[in-house]
Amino acid sequence: MAQNPSFSVTKVKVAFECPRLFYLGHKFGGKLMCNSPEKTLGIGITYHGLAEKCLDAMRHEPKFSEFLEGSPEQINQEKLNQQIKNLLYELIFLPYLREIKKNYHKKVDFLLKLWQGLTSLIDDWTTLLILNRHFCSADKVIKKTFILQEYVLKYNFKLPNNQEQIVRGKLDSLIFNFSRNRLAVVDYKTYPASNAIAQFVQVALYSYMLQQTKGIPVDAQVSYIFPNLKTDFYSWEKLEETIYQSILYKLQQMQEWLTWESGDSEPPPATIHPHLCNLCPQKRKCQSFFENTEAS
Ligand code: SF4
Secondary structure, three states: OOOOOOEEHHHHHHHHHOHHHHHHHHHHOOOOOOOOHHHHOOHHHHHHHHHHHHHHHHHHOHHHHHHOOOOHHHOOHHHHHHHHHHHHHHHHHHHHHHHHHHHOOOOHHHHHHHHHHHHHHHHHHHHHHHHHHOOOOHHHHHHHHEEOOOOEEEEEEEOOOOOEEEEEEEOOEEEEEOOOOEEEEEEEEOOOOOOHHHHHHHHHHHHHHHHHHHOOOEEEEEEEOOOOOEEEEEOHHHHHHHHHHHHHHHHHHHHHHHOOOOOOOOOOOOOOOHHHHHHOOOHHHHHHHHHHHHHO
């Protein structure tokens, strides 16, 4: 029996948002992600790159560990925040500003927004580092909290109809929370959720695939950076329930949608979130392709 083509985690997320967009992207290629105004600012890739460099600097520059020395009860969060922000500004953000000034003139509001987003993230990191300092020495806590190994995940799901489906994905970030004694998958979003369930599904899949690989429970969180940092946390127990309740059936549906061909009845359904159509990168293709097939 021929194996079904693998799905990326992004495609599963898109299938939750709009079955037609998933179908068009899978069959014909083209963009899959909806274009919110925040996305068109193009801040996401730059932001993720700088956040990664900040974490790398924190892991390798000994001064960050020195800020965490002393008894954890006596660490002043505000002072620690400021120390980390100042040093990251000097080591990472200032060189970035100098570099882009040489190349082209970025808008001031873009740069302010970028730094504001990074400082929100640093506040979050500091809170976790102080919590973890109760379990781990100052010289080890940063490396044990922020696990930078790149995680490429692949898992073969067994579906309710006895079919199989391989899903692949790559994690944004992985952290360890000592008080919960758990890993947590973290997904950073630089734009508001167009569909919160789809974001949830994405981290649920990452968490499940990692749990299967490592054999330990893995929590998850989605952190929305703009306009203000907002974090949605999901325990492993909640995620596991979701996988069994909805994702396995969705994977099965995705396989079924792909068997549909122009001229058949019952095409993959349109989104149930009509506001997405105004942001959809394949709106024209969708209208012509599905209108034609539905009329035929
Ligand atoms: S236009 Fe709307 S229904 Fe069509 S693919 Fe895009 S989001 Fe889905």
